[in-house]
Amino acid sequence: MVRLPYLTALTTLFSYGILFVFGHLRDFFRKIFDWSKSNNLQGYAPICLGYEDFYTRRLYLRIQDCFGRPISSAPDSWFDVVERYSNDNNKTLHRTEKTTKCLNLGSYNYLGFAAADEYCTPRVIESLKQYSVSTCSTRVDGGTTKLHTELEELVARFVGKPAAVLFGMGYVTNSAIIPALIGKGGLIISDSLNHNSIVNGARGSGATVRVFQHNNAPHLEEVLREQIAHGQPRTHRPWKKIIVIIEGIYSMEGELCKLPEIIAVCKKYKVYTYLDEAHSIGAVGQTGRGVCELLGVDTADIDIMMGTFTKSFGSCGGYIAASKEIIQHLKRTCPAHLYATSMSPPAVQQVISAMKVILGEDGTNRGAKKLAQIRENSNFFRSELQKMGFEVLGDNDSPIMPIMLYNPAKIPAFSRECLHQNVAIVTVAFPATPLLLARARICISAAHSREDLIKALEVISKVGDLVGIKYFPVEPVKPNKVKHLKKIE
């Protein structure tokens, strides 16, 4: 967890305080200015009332050029970032024709399948010619092709469950599956840092939602005991069923979840588990099978495993893997299966080819090489950053590395300075993270070579000195030290 030093907290609060005061002053002058102009809403309520969009107007718009940067090439390890300019102080941004080649430390390209691949792309183009871009139909009407059934069997085999079902988008997978599994009278206990799609799905289901402290198995046990003993609120009837939802790797912290302890608690209290492996499938584990393989948990102990194909497989869509009965039930009731256009066939073919490469079924050992490369890259980068004195979150073997910035002014400074030196970095602030804990997040890919990483480290170190985010003392350089890979507790 993040330890926020007092002085940093004070200065960050002070900075936000100044920004708010200035924002309110500007709003005040804007109100006076608008009184003299006519109001053309004519009886309609405005889209945003009062201070609903205060953060957007007064804080986000100032640093808008750090977010949403367009690119004009594949999101590979090096890509072209389009330059933009603004005539009105960042309120609107316009594209130019010029691009800069930058090192990509922001895209979710863990195994390097983002750009055209020698094995995958020819097969994708062939499937495009055979099945065309889209089936224009839902899975149950006429949108199931042979590719979909093939991929479902392959995913089930890869993940280690009896059956699987596909969806065209990862976000919709969570939002539409959770209501199909649990409804009123049920209880959902979710980790406090779960993704927005899980929160939306939990809210849309109508079940009661409770939260347990991030990655804290004893607190989960406490919450479970209290909830089972007291039953439903007000009526005290026993709960119909309880589902605990956790993620494999948390995308804003880079931490792995403490899966063995949490599964042990869930088995003891007979609750169902739902594991969201959006970032960890294909990226961690000896053969890329995710956190279960990495932490030594049997996949039969988890009831439902969900994942997406956007990150490690370079495609789009999501899947659910579970027992045959659950999958058949979902195929009959899940609205995303019954009403949504089926996944585009070329995207399905991309996942099939990528999985075959990872499993080694394409006849080469590229998959194993990629997995070893990403593991090595992540561990090397993380240890080097920590040696330089940055505050880096996350566990070993996780390819996501957030570097803490805290101060709101450091966010645009870090981002723009790195872009000048041709390194593209993602910075995250409120509301994706808590207000005081802004950070820069680095995603390592198997496509990065050792030279790329060394260049990135140089640039980050220089900019870090400039911006002042080396919160920890720098480790002195020890000559000829052999690094041991640290094991996770």
Added chain:
Amino acid sequence: MALAMVNVTASVLDWVSSYFDAPTRAVVFGVPIDGHLVVEALLVVVILFQLTRKSYKPPKKPLTEKEIDELCDDWVPEPLTPQITEDMTYEPPTLESAAGPHAIVNGKEVVNFASANYLGLVGNEKITDSCVGALEKYGVGSCGPRGFYGTIDVHLDCEQKIAKFLGTPDSILYSYGISTIFSVIPAFCKKGDIIVADEGVHWAVQNGLYLSRSTVVYFKHNDMKSLENKLEEVTRRSKHPEKVRRYIVVEAIYQNSGQIAPLDEIVRLKEKYRFRIILDESHSFGVLGNSGRGLADHCGVPIEKIDIITAGMGNALATDGGFCTGSVRVVDHQRLSSSGYVFSASLPPYLASAAIAAVDYLEENPSVLSKLRTNIATLFNELSDVPGLVLASHILSPIVFLKLKKSTGTGKTDIDLLDSIAKQALEEDSVLIATTKRSSLDKCKLPIGLRLFVSASHSESDLLKAAASLKRVAALVIS
């Protein structure tokens, strides 16, 4: 001794009774004080004393650890999913080729009426070429959300193209068709806002309405009188019209019934009662209107009068994803507050380039729309006398909807009947049609039926074949 006790008691009693019976003893401040007033004063004092005491509550005993253990052991959860019966295992037909007007299912060639391929763009050469170019340049996925290097120049080009085509200032792309509407509605409607929606909207709209936590009032399906009544009622009850946002949510072509919403009437009502419109044009974009610009073009309503238009691109444009368009304020607001846009990876670039190519094709060949209209009219004509089934969709809707003339009694037997019609049509006549499948989470109560999606690339013989097949099978099954 006893006598003394009796004497004392008697004298006390005498003293007490004389005290009470005595006439007015004293006059204090001009008020005569009677004896019984003392008793009443004492009573008041006693009452006040009791009121100030704490009321008795039985002591609270929290559950002991042992009791909690026992409760946890006793608790038995329901199974995660209900038992799967034999008839619930339904395998949809598997296609072995592209979903064009003729497709290959299980080795046989069938006439395909189950794909919403309205303009016949599935398998189009130009679109395939542009996709191949995009695949070789950008790969398949975009590997990031729009805010973090997932914005590729084809996305921005596609947004501008759609906005220019429709004549609106700006538009925003979403990565999946159904996530468009259920992200747009919660972005604009919050708790306390009022929404008047049609009762026949599909599940994604219902989910968006539920997630927005606003007050939702439903009006009868496509009934303008009912809409006017509800608007009147809501406006009368509303207390602060300047602080409460109000929306009407309708679909252009309802996919649950094939009806078309009368937009000019709705716009008149909206201006009268000061509501905003959210219009879902998933099945009418590229279909209605002289140039395919949708319902506003068809009804002759200027596009600025409709506040928010959303559409999924998985139908006429034969690609995937969705878009939302409106004024600059509407679109900019979604870039930060729409959860399906901010927290999800962006649309794969080859799908965006397919959308651009599809819109280009539509602009260059408006004759495809008249072909589609002729096909719909032909099929409508042919299907007007199917035994046991009656046409329930609008005459211009590309979704031709047939419902049962007489229901068999229960919903389950209706579904079985329709399923058997579709199955026989596929196996015996090689005609692939779709039945309405409702999820248990769907709250729509409209009748189910058979749906045929007409495409501009269907030939006349295809349409006649489908009509003949339906007539034959329906006569066999429904009798």
